[in-house]
Amino acid sequence: MTATVPLNAYLILSAALFVIGVAGVLIRRNVLVIFMAIELMLNAVNLTFVAFARFLHSMDGQIIVLFVMAVAAAEVAIGLAIIIALHRNKESMNVDEINLLKG
Amino acid sequence: MIWLIPIIPLAGSLIVGLIGRRMPRTLATVIACGTPSLSLLLSVMAFVRLLQMPAEGRLLRSSIGSWIASGDFSVSFGFLFDPLSAIMALVVCGVGLLIHIYSIGYMAEDRDYHRFFALLNLFLAEMLVLVLADNYLLLFVGWEGVGLCSYLLIGFWFERPAAASAGTKAFLVNRIGDGAMVVGLIWMILLFGSVDFQTVLTDAPTVLVYGSVTASLLTLLLFIGATGKSAQLPLYVWLPDAMEGPTPVSALIHAATMVTAGIYLVARSAPLFQLAPVSLEIVAWVGGLTALYAASIALVQTDIKRIIAYSTISQLGYMFLGLGVGAYAAGIFHLMTHAFFKALLFLSAGSVIHALAGEQDIRKMGGLRQFLRVTAGSFLVGALANAGIAPFAGFWSKDEILAAVYASGHGPLWVIGALTAAGTGLYMFRLYFLAFEGKSRLDAHMLSHLHEAPWSMRLPLVLLALGSATVGFVGVPPGSGLLQRFLGPVFPASAHEATAEPTSEVVLAVAVLAMAVGGIVMAYRYYLLDPQRSEALAARYPALYRTFFHKYWVDELYETAVVRPTVTSARTLSELFDARIVDGSVNGIAALAARAGSLLRRLQTGQVPTYILSILVGAVVLLGYLAFSG
Amino acid sequence: MEWLVFVPLAAMALVTAVLVIILRNPVYCALSLVGTFFALSGIYLLLQAQFVAVVQVIVYAGAIMVLFLFVVMLLDLGHELPAWLQRDRPRLLIGAGAVAILLLELVIPVGSWTARAPHGPQTSEVVGAAGNTQLVGRLLFTEFLVPFEITSIILLIAIIGAMVLARR
Amino acid sequence: MELILPQIDWAPFVPLAPVAIGGLTTLTAELFLPPGRKHLVAILSLIALAAAILLSINSWGPVLDPDRRMVRYGIHDSVVLDRFSLFFYLVLGLIGVLTILLSMGYLHNAAPDQGEYYSLVLFSVLGMMLMAAGGDLIVIFLGLETFSLALYTLAGFRKTELRSNESALKYLLLGAFASGFFLYGIALIYGATGTTILRQITAFLADGHPPEPLFLIGGGLLLVGFGFKIASVPFHMWAPDVYEGAPTSVTAFMIAGTKAAAFAAFLRVFLLALPALHMRWSAAIWVLAVLTMTVGNLVALVQSNIKRMFAYSSIAHAGYLLVALVAGGSSGIASILFYLVAYALMNLGAFAVIIAVQDGERERLLLTDYAGLGWQRPVLAACMAVFMFSLSGIPPTAGFMGKLYIFSAALAGDYPGLAVIGVLNSVISVYFYLRVIVIMYMSEAASPLPDRSRGQAPAVPASAAAVLAVLVSVLGTLHLGLFPARLLDLARQSVSVIAG
């Protein structure tokens, strides 16, 4: 066992987190939880960036993470606003009940 | 100048047809009858000029110009006046003129008087184009043109369903023959590069090998055309029905002129036929069989015009018989005499019908002679001529044909011809006796209506009767009469005419004459002396009688074998194949697309998880391919 | 040594992540997510990304999650059925298959990947000398100036959007 | 510690600046304008876009030196200035102008006149421009997020309408999900190459590094992201729902703008950064193209809502564009550029008609609402007909020329099968486009609107701005249909500088 954790470990972890996020988006009905799952995906990506940054000796990855966080925050802000607007018109948070538009 | 001969009646037709209604009726009549007179005059003048020429080079030509020129093929509006055309033109114009005059009286009451004369003129024009054309294609113009006129004239009283369908039938049956003829013509172009009589007929011996299949097929195609127009087996069926037209039309078109076009065609193409012995044989047999066949049907018909119509078919059969054995001049001779006496018969019949307010059934007539003396007299002349009783016209020409048949060694055909002669005597005089002699069977209405025809009708009758009685003498003595000598140069030298010894010829003639007289006597006995005996005869041979009476069921046969299958298959094609399969597959493809669209649409559930799944599956597949496909 | 830190953190991240997607109460989900964030923050530290680790806690765990909880509470959302009861089976099966394959597709390449010799300029020494935060700041305002500015616009849009959509 | 600001080449930012400034200005101006004069905000944003267009045109010459391939890079390659970006600036500027014109008519009736609307439009145009010009995957991602976030908001702009809410929510959920993939792709590529800058990635690959699974997966994830944005099957399902629910003017903008921006970035990435992947990608995209065309057209056949029909139609058009992408070659790429212009004109034009013919508050959203329109609004309906003919690719319209180029590129690239599938698809599409005309001209009007052909004047006057948008589009559509050469030359020039 080497002293340092190899990059692959971080990458596998982040891949697993990403897939968990994807699975969450897929199986959950509650819009908010779906949002959380998406955040999970973005966090997984962040982990990848940081891990690469560490092993490539490049700070770029870390900077990018900051942008991603900003974007994530923005998405959440707008997303929650939409949910609130929606909630005023329809008291449901289940995505499969939001199906006025189809066909 | 020659080209004027057909053009003048054409002009007359246009004038009468388009503006005739707006001019006084007399003027229209004068124009309508004046144009055939002019044509006749011109023909006579041309004929005279022809006679002034040396016998071997009797030929007048005139050309208006090129008609169709395409690539290496060209054909002109050219007319030709040689002895053969001369005879035809004279017959057409002469008989035509008489019938025009006759029609003035016959059609006087008809509201479509102008239309009738316009069509009659048009017919004359087309017929003259047919006989004067110097090439096959122009001949074909006249050929189909007379067909059109015939169609329109048969259907002249188009409001009668029978007339309408008879017209259509005539055109269509003719068209079948014409189709074959067109094929013949295009083949001719391929072979000769031309359709000019001169080129084709001159080059024929070099281009076609004697007895070759090509020669046979080519001539047969032409002959099929001729059988259509000249009402021979198996395309004769239209002619009896054509009697739905006004009687002058029957006289002019369906007896004297148009139906002889086929004879003319074959005679004109004699150099071609001469190269195709098989075709000649077929022509002879078709002619002979038709003659007998039609005569047998004529024996039992009751419609006055139909009897004459079958007689026409039978006589045309004689002509073909003559042509088929190479006796071209004899065929034309019979054509000429036939034109006279058959026109006469028809016009007389017309006169009868006119007098009886349209009645045509001979069983309802009888004893007419006492009321219609001129008519009866002229009919009798015509009947005698038709039956081939010497010295009337029909005797000479028929005799010459049968002599040639015998001379060419066609024994069976001669027998057929002789039998037909007997039949002719029988049916002609059956008709005569039933209609004009014996007791009157007229009803009161007819009797009150009964009157002799006006002068315009009587005059042609008398003239034609004279002609029928005398015109035969142009062919006397047989084989070397005026007519034969005049026509001789037109036909190939190899034509073996009248090679039999004079003595045997006389014997044959007497034999045939005896047969004809026998027929007449039989008619006298069965129909005048003791009408019951005819019925007894019919009862004795019911199958034969029914066969004759129903015209061998040929119409029915065509109906079941040709017409109905065609219509049924057309309906099947239209309703099943076209609508279901061809159109159905088109609509099917469209429906398939719409169906696919609807199915795909159902995937669009409106639910986010579905969409996510779609993206996910897409991504998985895509990644799988991109990263792991090697 | 690092393993001792990494393994628990990784385990925690995974467990909390799974909890996020299987817990039925959204509030618990959110709290689990906070756990994930913290675990990741720890891993960032392990990866010598101190600034990111701090921002992770402040922005994510602090701001975003509070927002989430706020909305959850505000809208008073009920529970939902467990995943395996709520959907039609085929879709679930396909989804499960797809997720599994996706996992393989991601894990195999990243797991088997052998890093090349690092060639970036920011070696541990450089970073150590300059300090992580300073370096981030410097890059942010030089090389990443444009993205940075764009980010500001993104946040502005988010503000406008949230305002437009959420106000009555 | 000293902050050393780099030497900055400002030129690449010049055309972007007016849009960004315009976005901020309209936002501010909205606060200060009295309620009656809010339309000035729209004018202001038009000015900003016009300025951007003018500056782009101005840059076209200087940037391009015929002798050298002139490309200028913004800070750290973040923004690239070349004719490719300029072409897209012009296209996006046009889209922006038309969008604002038709929005003026729409918002007047449909939604409270809100200044934020225009600034959001401007910001999203900015994001699209950044996407087109981005030389760095991160900039491209941020550009994508910029316009996406603005569009999420715009889609939900009629917030009292459940459909609008639903549209925004679906767009956001699915968009964020796809962004996750896209971002993960960037991360993997970053890991594999050590950089996110396109030029460096190219250099890295050209150095003899074979593409590894990590890189391939990264590329694939990018493809998923792009596929989502251009609404390619099977990543397309958001589009119909979002397009239907969003306010009509926004739908128009999304249909035209998103596609252009996404394709701009797609092309740049596809052509510049990843030539090594080309072979495999084109096989994948071949399949995507066929699926996209076919599914789009088939489902559009059975639609009854006009916006939804356009949504599927836009999916199908993405398929055609992908055909050209597969075909590649300078003519293929140029044909994409040309087609995007034609596409923008005909779609925006059609939507402008939809807005111009709305009947007071009532929008005509069902196809049946258009019955008899041809005689009630002859000019607008005729323009609609032109757009329909153009969309179905019947000459003499821009749509025809666009298809001509695309399919000739496909043939040039040796993809006859793709070309055949493409043209057959366009035949399918004829049906539903012509159905609009059928309904307009060949069925009887149900509504009591006056019939112009019988000499009656229309009841509700159409918005002048929307009509202007219609006219601009229709003239453009016909002009490009008859005289396409100029634009095609521009497209070719733009493409010729992209390599390097």
Add this chain to the structure above:
Amino acid sequence: MSPTGGPILSMLIIIPLCGALVLVCIDGAREALIKRLALAISSLVFLLSLIVYAQFDPATAGMQFVERAPWIDSIGSSYLLGVDGISLPLLLLTTFLTPIAILASFSGITSRVKAYMICMLLLQAGMIGVFVALDLILFYLFWEGMLIPMYFLIGVWGGRRRVYATLKFVLFTMAGSVLMLLAMIAVAFLHQGSTGRSTFDLLELIGGSIPYGTQLWLFAAFALAFAIKVPMFPFHTWLPDAHVEAPTAGSVLLAGVLLKMGTYGFLRFALPLFPEAAAAFTPLISVLAVIGILYGALVAMVQDDLKRLVAYSSVSHLGFVMLGIFAMNVQAVEGSILQMVNHGLSTGALFLLVGMIYERRHTRMIEEFGGLSRVLPRFALCFLVVTMSSIGLPGLNGFVGEFLILAGTFRAHKGFAILAAIGIILAAVYMLWMWQRVMWGQSRRAENLTLNDIGRREMAMLMPIILLILWIGLNPNPLLRRMDASVAQLVEQVAGSPKADLPLLLRGFALQGLQPEFAHAIFTPNSQPRNPCESWN
């Protein structure tokens, strides 16, 4: 440049376009003015086309009145117009029939007159364009563009099932022509590959050496487009629907001109561009043509709608034309071109006549009529002439064309000519049967007895056609002479290619399909690594 020194062909296209523009500006309520103006404009175009006819040099085989201007340089397409002996008759037919069709609409069209007339003028421009365009792309532009006004004519002013008919018409046509477009592009590429010049100039493309296997595919694409337009069996089902539903003028132009575009396309494009493939396809197409002749005639026979009957008769007639074209000798081809004109005249007139009784009785069902000859004598006369022309009565125009076709076909293939001759017989069958049921017999409805005979305006429409029918029948040479040189040149270009029989053709296709690289190109993406940047560096 044309001998007149002016761009007369462009004028022919532009005048109706400008006319349409003028009409747009006129108040739709002034219908009388609009009608007259449209008639005047289209008549003006006809007069101009007479100048083309008069100044046409029959001795020149090549294109005359050529106009060339740059258009889309980047793909090598240019604005290129010209006429030769093949297109001249059709051009004249178009300009001749349009005013008549417009005149025919004066009474039949009562609503939306302005839009209608605009469509008519646009249609005229499009049709003329098709016959004079010599650049493939330009041709395609007119070819498809012309669909638009026709689409409206059928769809707006048509009968009960007009929408179905018009969509079917457009979709069918499009389905064929898009593949042709691809083939056109392919031709240009192949030419570019061998000469380095990118062009869509037809005259330059002819004579290029396209490999045999490729020719087969390209020819098939062209042939499909044209065969649908002709329409050849089995692509004909759009025609009856379109004809039945179209307004009278629409049917007139559809039958009179539009169908000719297909046959013209074969002559102008498909044959000279792909002579070897054309030779290989000859048996197949001839067989289809013969089937079309017989099939169209048989199906026409049992139709009970007059327009449908005439429509199917077109299938039959056009079969003749196709047969003649593929006989590939001077007579047959000239006959075909002449027959195109003839069919345009006679079928156009038939539709006019059917339209006239439709206007009077509002039905086209044969069973509704009967005995019309009595009530409508003038009508009957005109109808008769046209009917006879249609069934090819010698002395009228139809005969000349049919005869030349048959003569030429017989040269090439005896069997087909004989079968086609059966078609002549059948033509008489369905036409005369129809005539018998409609014009003869007793009227089956009392309404028929009070109909008005055709008036002066209707005579004005029919007389020119009837005169031409007679004139061409008696003197076809002026037209034939003008075709001679061009047709001879065409035949020379095309003939001499070895003819293949049907199995050989199929085998040719199969081999093509089985060749790995070919199958690959058709069914799978290109596997060769292809650097997209290569062409730019």
